[in-house]
Amino acid sequence: MNPARTLIVDLPGPDLTPEQGRFLARHSFGGVCLFARNITAPERTARLVADIRSALGHDALVATDQEGGAVLRRLDVPHPPTPQALGRLGDTEAAREAGRVAARGLIELGINWNYAPSLDVNVDPLNPVIGERSFGADPRVVAELGVAWAQGSEELGVLSAVKHFPGHGDTRTDSHLALPVVDKSRAELEAVEWRPFRAAVRANLGSIMTAHILYPQIDAGHPATLSPALLHDLLRREWGYGGVIVTDAMDMRAVADRYPDGRGAVLALGAGADAVLVCGHGDLDIHVRHLEAVQRAVQAGELSSGRVVEAVGCLEQAARRFPGRPRAYPAAQQQTDDAWATGIAQRSLHSLGQLPSLDPQGTVVLIAHRQPALGGPYGDSLGGEALAHALRPAFPKLRLALHDGQDLFAVTALLSDCPDAAILLATTERWDVGEAVRQLARHLSGRRVVHLALWNPDVAVDLGLPALITDGFRRAQLRGVVSRLTAMTEAVGVLDRLE
Structure with missing residues (x-):
């Protein structure tokens, strides 16, 4: 004993x-x-x-x-x-x-x-x-x-x-x-x-x-x-x-x-x-x-x-x-599983409100948190730079405005510089997005904007903008986002190079 x-x-x-x-x-x-x-x-x-x-x-x-x-x-x-x-x-x-x-x-x-x-x-x-x-x-x-x-x-x-x-x-x-x-x-x-x-x-x-x-x-x-x-x-x-x-x-x-x-x-x-x-x-x-x-x-x-x-x-x-004897995970099986996960992400993707159409060749302003805070069991989160990297192959003229959840000076400055641009407001926080972001959402009402709710889906209701809800921020979900936003079937494979 x-x-x-x-x-x-x-x-x-x-x-x-x-x-x-x-x-x-x-x-x-x-x-x-x-x-x-x-x-x-x-x-x-x-x-x-x-x-x-x-x-x-x-x-x-x-x-x-x-x-x-x-x-x-x-x-x-x-x-x-x-x-x-x-x-x-x-x-x-x-x-x-x-x-x-x-x-x-x-x-x-x-x-x-x-x-x-x-x-x-x-x-x-x-x-x-x-x-x-x-x-x-x-x-x-x-x-x-x-x-x-x-x-x-x-x-x-x-x-x-x-x-x-x-x-x-x-x-x-x-x-x-x-x-x-x-x-x-x-x-x-x-x-x-x-x-x-x-x-x-x-x-x-x-x-x-x-x-x-x-x-x-x-x-x-x-x-x-x-x-x-x-x-x-x-x-x-x-x-x-x-x-x-x-x-x-x-x-x-x-x-x-x-x-x-x-x-x-x-x-x-x-x-x-x-x-x-x-x-x-x-x-x-x-x-x-x-x-x-x-x-x-x-x-x-x-x-x-x-x-x-x-x-x-x-x-x-x-x-x-469950003796834990290692078992090979062949590359072919990994490819099958990755494609399956992408399919699940696309099937579960859903929207709130009427999403505006976006021109992949036009200017798009992405607003995102620099790096959301972690806590509890969470080991990582999706930062704004990583999200921009994922979206740029589909939107080559994408402009990025980062914020920390409170100071939105850079965001408002870029919006002033791009008055006619389409806007992607991304929320990658697990918890409350904060009053500053809620005020921004109210300010954006009436513009050509899509709220990308990439972690907590309840934020979509809170902000009240046309929203694309992913139930996650991993590779498969980002592929689904690109496919839906560009409305082009070939866009599904744009993000295959994501690490």
């Missing part, structure tokens, strides 16, 4: 140094979660995964977050579509294929655990952390598509972790920053948030990730990650779930501020979790503190050794089911 096997840790960079290898081997953790900072060139990342397994043993679980849309860690392979786009289409087989596309890019490197997809029902569209990560606001659709996505992943050898149990879709508090509270009755939760997770249990999906959210009508004393009522009593005993229960990252302030230095790990394992995700963001001492806290709890009888044995056994069973 080794309590360290219940901890999934992170690493500082793209290579496993000899010292870090000895650290992993000495403590014998259960696995490693990779983030964008760890994933570089395919050969280098494959070597990192192999080195992790050499240090921890070949039954180690190597995880990441390859959800599709804005939450991606590996970017050099075809991207799974945004779950929101899949929900808009309502196509179960497309959702299943999205899971396969995600899995192909991971198993090639030996990564055998994907913390995806989100089964959160997007009840509140102003939720700051779910949004386009959800398949939608209808629990039936979320259940059907989310389970299919996870099954597509698992059939290709990558364990899925549906999240965030028992539901993160009806709160405006980001659990990375504070503890959300969802004050709903059991009957309300059964009708909406719990339906997709019940479907996941019936489908025998491999793992479920917990939410750092307090549900006071179910357990007034503990957030779900630390709640015996939710993990043991409901998920295990009542619903009969037999897969892995893994926590969301324990450095998130919803838990870390209240249960520091490994105290949360002890309570999560006692509540029924099998794997505790510990993220130090480069500080390996955090992993040691969590391990020592768990060891002390076992020695003191606060955490039973039987519970640890049960948790480790559950993880070992998952590793046997």
Whole structure:
């Protein structure tokens, strides 16, 4: 019985140094979660995964977050579509294929655990952390598509972790920053948030990730990650779930501020979790503190050794089911998947209002944020220069006006210089675009303008301009934008050179 096997840790960079290898081997953790900072060139990342397994043993679980849309860690392979786009289409087989596309890019490197997809029902569209990560606001659709996505992943050898149990879709508090509270009755939760997770249990999906959210009508004393009522009593005993229960990252302030230095790990394992995700963001001492806290709890009888044995056994069973043997991702399959993702992006593209026609040879003013802020789970965003680079092959006379969300001096100056130009107002922010941009939108009303809503679709309603809504800002969505704006079939291939 080794309590360290219940901890999934992170690493500082793209290579496993000899010292870090000895650290992993000495403590014998259960696995490693990779983030964008760890994933570089395919050969280098494959070597990192192999080195992790050499240090921890070949039954180690190597995880990441390859959800599709804005939450991606590996970017050099075809991207799974945004779950929101899949929900808009309502196509179960497309959702299943999205899971396969995600899995192909991971198993090639030996990564055998994907913390995806989100089964959160997007009840509140102003939720700051779910949004386009959800398949939608209808629990039936979320259940059907989310389970299919996870099954597509698992059939290709990558364990899925549906999240965030028992539901993160009806709160405006980001659990990375504070503890959300969802004050709903059991009957309300059964009708909406719990339906997709019940479907996941019936489908025998491999793992479920917990939410750092307090549900006071179910357990007034503990957030779900630390709640015996939710993990043991409901998920295990009542619903009969037999897969892995893994926590969301324990450095998130919803838990870390209240249960520091490994105290949360002890309570999560006692509540029924099998794997505790510990993220130090480069500080390996955090992993040691969590391990020592768990060891002390076992020695003191606060955490039973039987519970640890049960948790480790559950993880070992998952590793046997998903051994993580690398599988080639041939170039021909990648081309097929990339074309498929482009097709999904074009099918899900939709407009609000009457879009004006644009002359590809005329002057077009692009207004865009220089580089939107990140937060929560998001690893990257689309900046204005990158967007302009993507659009210029189709609009060679494109002029770019960048702003920071507040200072729009350069924007107004360029608009004055180009009074007859068509305008593309791009919103690439996940969160509120700000009052300055809203005022600009009101000023642009009546001009030949298209609002490109490239991340948060709800902004299109807010600004009230004719809008083209993409449900994402990746290569496939940008190809779809070019095709629609130019209204020329050959424009679909203009952006094939996008990195």
